[in-house]
Amino acid sequence: MKDKKKYTYEYPRPALATDCVIFGFDGGSLKLLLTEREKEPFKNKWALPGGFVHMDETTDECAERILKEKVGVKNVFVEQLYTFSETDRDPRERVVSVSYFALVNKHQYELVAGRDTLKAEWFELADLPKLAFDHSKIVKMAILRLKGKVSYQPIGFELLNEKFTLSQLQSLYEAILETSIDKRNFRKKILSLGILKVLEEKEKNVARKAAWYYSFDKKAYKELTQKGIYFEI
Amino acid sequence: MKDKKKYTYEYPRPALATDCVIFGFDGGSLKLLLTEREKEPFKNKWALPGGFVHMDETTDECAERILKEKVGVKNVFVEQLYTFSETDRDPRERVVSVSYFALVNKHQYELVAGRDTLKAEWFELADLPKLAFDHSKIVKMAILRLKGKVSYQPIGFELLNEKFTLSQLQSLYEAILETSIDKRNFRKKILSLGILKVLEEKEKNVARKAAWYYSFDKKAYKELTQKGIYFEI
DNA sequence: ACCATTAGTGTATTTTTTACACTTTTTGTG
């Protein structure tokens, strides 16, 4: 035991970790991806996927690594959320957590996940279990951030497939903002931004009028924001 | 030297520090409070006031301590900005910095500062010296945050005296947003929010029509936001 | 054939934002 401890410093240091709040959308409601803890403390409790920051990686890189290694997702939208530093947030010793929030397309995720990842499960945002550590607090902040951000940055698209219908997009906004939006006004607004392109493809095998698919036009969005024009829904 | 190093861990840990971006306003333009470094690295260069996080304090508390000890300001608006974790951001060893931004009433500050604080100076935002470490990057982000935040949260008031005229408030907004605002429209808008109260006091000894003093009505603001109504300028 | 279901569309009203100019008050100066 003593032998293991080999990194020595002049002053005490907190451990530094990263925790990830991972949002997904299944067409109806927002979900959160949680992992079951394998060890004490909080063994068998649900928690945000997280881990300690390595000496050769930034916290951003650490978050990406956790997303990939622990839950099998990569190339997704990740953004730093907040740093939590309450001295007693981990019962073992002091751990400061730089938290991140990620937006994942649930369908893509289901293809990648599985292998040597942790036991992970999607939970309804409205029906979360009690979480380990201060993770409920972190989730709360992430939800606020997502709500705030979604109306002035096109991050919502990260939660959908590359092609999507306007109704799907509207459902997503309604789920995030917890409100209902008038269909005509929504379409008017979102199309007027000029950041969507209609594809030459409709839904198939639906027992109703098929909807056109759209995709997010990243180039148009970049031009828009570079000109200093704010996106707002 | 060896004797000094007495804190030992199983895995290596970055040092954890806090840096503060402190904004002030003098009626005309926005300023930033910088301290001169007393030691290497970057000895005698200008830098953000900062320091290492103690084991018994949160990063918030650390930021407050730095504001108080190093530059002599207290009871000011402080908010976490972002955590910077590039592995090479400090040439000595790995230091992760949780940065904060603070808004200070320059007049109040001038009363408190001085004693056993560091050499500190206000700099024009438009005319900053080259800064130590990655502090320029931190400042850039703080400016963006301030600009973004000022139009939907009444943080601007923190930079003014408790009583202020509408013209002073407008100048502040113009300085932060780097734009000019129509006087009548500004007054209409800001008064319609119902978060200002007119005092029964005017300016004195000014060679023009004296302006009424106003103060920020925290109670009204709280009620407003608790009802879920967004403040926006 | 028809039923159920959701896609897709336009207009009128209200609210918000913008643009714009003159009078009032006070001090300092000649």
Place this chain on the structure above:
DNA sequence: CACAAAAAGTGTAAAAAATACACTAATGGT
């Protein structure tokens, strides 16, 4: 003491944006 200088304070009309609202079109299932 008249007048100049300086910024305070004030209203309205026009334009733009947000909102409220209801029917027809297309498709697969029964």
